Amino acid sequence: MSRIAVxxxxxxxxxxxxxxxxxxxxxxxxxxxxxTEAGKTVNGKKENTPVVIDVAxxxxxxxxYDALLIPGGFSPDILRGDEAPVKFARHFMEAGKPVFxxxxxxQLLISADALRGRKATGYKSITxxxxxxxxxxxxxxxxxxxxxxxxxxxxxxxxxxxxxMQLIQ
Amino acid sequence: MSRIAVxxxxxxxxxxxxxxxxxxxxxxxxxxxxxTEAGKTVNGKKENTPVVIDVAxxxxxxxxYDALLIPGGFSPDILRGDEAPVKFARHFMEAGKPVFxxxxxxQLLISADALRGRKATGYKSITxxxxxxxxxxxxxxxxxxxxxxxxxxxxxxxxxxxxxMQLIQ
Numbered sequence: 001m002s003r004i005a006v007x008x009x010x011x012x013x014x015x016x017x018x019x020x021x022x023x024x025x026x027x028x029x030x031x032x033x034x035x036t037e038a039g040k041t042v043n044g045k046k047e048n049t050p051v052v053i054d055v056a057x058x059x060x061x062x063x064x065y066d067a068l069l070i071p072g073g074f075s076p077d078i079l080r081g082d083e084a085p086v087k088f089a090r091h092f093m094e095a096g097k098p099v100f101x102x103x104x105x106x107q108l109l110i111s112a113d114a115l116r117g118r119k120a121t122g123y124k125s126i127t128x129x130x131x132x133x134x135x136x137x138x139x140x141x142x143x144x145x146x147x148x149x150x151x152x153x154x155x156x157x158x159x160x161x162x163x164x165m166q167l168i169q
Numbered sequence: 170m171s172r173i174a175v176x177x178x179x180x181x182x183x184x185x186x187x188x189x190x191x192x193x194x195x196x197x198x199x200x201x202x203x204x205t206e207a208g209k210t211v212n213g214k215k216e217n218t219p220v221v222i223d224v225a226x227x228x229x230x231x232x233x234y235d236a237l238l239i240p241g242g243f244s245p246d247i248l249r250g251d252e253a254p255v256k257f258a259r260h261f262m263e264a265g266k267p268v269f270x271x272x273x274x275x276q277l278l279i280s281a282d283a284l285r286g287r288k289a290t291g292y293k294s295i296t297x298x299x300x301x302x303x304x305x306x307x308x309x310x311x312x313x314x315x316x317x318x319x320x321x322x323x324x325x326x327x328x329x330x331x332x333x334m335q336l337i338q
Binding site for chain 1: 180243246247249250273276279280282292293294295297298301302
């Protein structure tokens, strides 16, 4: 079973957290919510879904986790305004551990300069940023490139979850 | 007096609309709110400030306006998910008309591929995207490069408004 970090803050796209987290938990994996402040409740953009942060990203070590989920919405853009979440995400990419990023999730990977030469997809508004960051962008429901699984939007969640599950044990 | 288009949608950073708009109107300029749908009310991110859209961007012609204001928040990222707002912003940059972009406002200019070789600033989270899009980025309260005035965040509003006012008559 894997220990999966979810890096998340306010304005996340609700279903892009709830659906993968539910599927991972149902398969027996452990979910740890990593955010700005331990004990703080953050909320989704559309349905206000509450998520309690388990570990502050400034105290978190990537070594303690097997995989990383980056839900979309405006959460990734808020997170990447600070260095700690960017450094945390970079650990997984450099270590070759599974990283699952959907919608605006790849923004955190752009800031980590971790998309150069990587096959990926993402939300339509950030396509230009992903390409400018060196990603080999495809407009597909899911793109898997080694450790990296990316999708465009909530409509892609079934394919995203299916592909993610293939990378964790 | 100038006719200034404000391109805006939901989740805009309230003060980055209200303060420049108030200053422009007080100086006798006309403000026209351009957005996704004419007659629709959009709301700010923090204070829920209501703004009624005067003209749908799909019906708007850049030729009808002398300058463009792009308030920040998450509004610019939502707008650039469609082609019409990107094309509208591109008109002002190509025509050399004054463009005032603050915080996340430059995201619309990235999608218009209008920052290449231009001196500019913007919100910290999009610094990497602006640099990758070819901007000559500076971490300053306001950067003026020809027709383009950019600032980083609400704290820069006095300098932003002062510099913008110098470009409109």
